[in-house]
Amino acid sequence: MTDMTKTAPEVKAPEIKGVPETVTAAFDEFMEAFEAFKDVNDRRLGEIEQKLSADVVTRDKMDRINRAMDEQKKVLDQMLLKKARPALGSSQGRELSPEAEEHKAAFDAYVRRGDEAGLRELEAKAFSATAGADGGYLVPPETDNEIGRRVSIVSPMRALSTVRTVSTSVLKKPFATAGLSTGWVAETAARPQTNTPQLAELSFPTMELYAMPAATQALLDDAAVDIEAWIAGEVDIVFAEQEGDAFIRGDGVNKPKGFLTYTAVAESVWTWGNLGYIATGAAGAWKTTGPSDTLVDVIYALKAGHRQNGTFMMNRKTQADVRKFKDADGNYLWRPPASAGQPASLMGFPIAEAEEMPDVGANALAVAFGDFRSGYLVVDRAGVRILRDPYSAKPYVLFYTTKRVGGGVQNFEAIKLVKFAAS
Structure with a gap:
């Protein structure tokens, strides 16, 4: 040799x-x-x-x-x-409807000078029951959409999951626990009566997420500064970090419930309401021989319909481990991104980097694989609200910015986990 x-x-x-x-x-x-x-x-x-x-x-x-x-x-x-991120300059060049222009002008006056008359009138026209200085005012729709777009860039879970916008505080989703009754019949044959379906309900309450950027009066007085873009730029990262953590490991108390906090059971005994896992076969580590076999097992634990939309999720440290894995022909299983802005891939499936995923360790669920769009639901209550506070931190002006977000697993078949344990 x-x-x-x-x-x-x-x-x-x-x-x-x-x-x-x-x-x-x-x-x-x-x-x-x-x-x-x-x-x-x-x-x-x-x-x-x-x-x-x-x-x-x-x-x-x-x-x-x-x-x-x-x-x-x-x-x-x-x-x-x-x-x-958009430039911090003015928003000239954007074509807005007359209503949007009116909302933007009223919002600008409120943020810069505390003049809330325009926003009061607009929200009264919209029959907003929550309008008023005590609860803050809705940001213009363009700013709301911009915050959501950039939060999706930072938060892998929001980008991968299904996102629903609701006008109430809770989204309730019914589902059939035993599936729908079906069968084959001849063209003229009688259709036998089906059993009454057993329905259950998943509930996704929305919780308040807040950030409080501060500005100097000089910044607010500068007409060249696009205040909407400034607010969106200040809150997008902190919103994304809080959401990303909650969607993965949130306990559901005053925050969304992360998929790692649901009960995890061995795939061989999986039942609805739990997430199935594949054990690596070694306590707190990959197997010494054939470590990639565990990845193959977790891929094929998913049904074919979900597998074709599968994505791996892990943190950077775990990804450093899988970079070393090879197949029987000596080819690396981890492949770098095809271009800037694209994800790396593992065994042909994209990898989403989420630092909230745990490191490899004893009984850690450090790798997830699934069709997250089918498996996890993010619920946004419509609207981001701003409350201007010029008193609490003089000479700075604080902007108490809030949105309501919920989330949880909606399909327990669509996400599988890797557990670093002997069994």
Whole structure:
């Protein structure tokens, strides 16, 4: 057998450079790091095959490259998010209806000067029972939509899930516990009476999520500043972080219920109302031999209709583990994004990075795979509200910004988990 430690060329770990000037440059650096990672990992596997253990230097180098890839991916994600933000200047060029123009002008007057007469009149016309300074005022629809769009860019769960907008505080969804009764009959044959379906109900209450950006009076007096864009830019990240955490591990108390907080049971004994899991076969770790077998099992635990829409979800540390996995032909199972802004893939399925997912550890549910659009429901109550507060933090003006959001699992067949346990 060839001694790979002697014949393999030296591979240098990529250095973390300065912040790239363009998204293209950042993506090129990420791809260079992946090529270096593959070379060093191949060397590590060759050393294990020959000496039953990898050289310490090789392992350290691979860990450095893994960290470099994660750092470069963070930089790339930040650049893409910044690119998605609108400029802070005026909103000239946007075509708005006369009603939207009126709402925008009234909202601008309220935010800049505290003049609420225009908004009171508009919400009175709309028969808004909750209008008034005590509860704040609705932001213009364009700002509401812009906040939702950018929150989806940051929050993987919102981007992957079904999102419903409601006008009430609770969405109730009925479902048949045993499915619908069906059968085959001849064209002229009598249709036998079906059994009365047994219906149950899922309830998705909305909870209040808030942020409180502050502004100086000088900023508010600057006519060149688009106040709507400023507010959207201030609250989108914090809303996305809070939502992302709640949709994954929220306990359902004054927040949405995350899918990881539902009861998880072994796939072999799965029942409706629980999420099924596949155990790795090793306590707190991947199996030493054939670790990717667990991923194959969790993929095929989903029914075909959900599998074709499947997405893996894990954090960066777990993704660093699966980058090392190969198939029987020596091909890497993890593939980098095809272009900037696209997700990486694992065994042909996209990977959603969610830092709220737990690290690999004892009994951790660190990997999820599923058709999240079928499996998880996000409920938005229509409207984002703003309450102007010029008194609490003088000389700053605070803007108490609230929205109501709920969420929970709506199809327990559509999401499967990987549990890092012996069984």
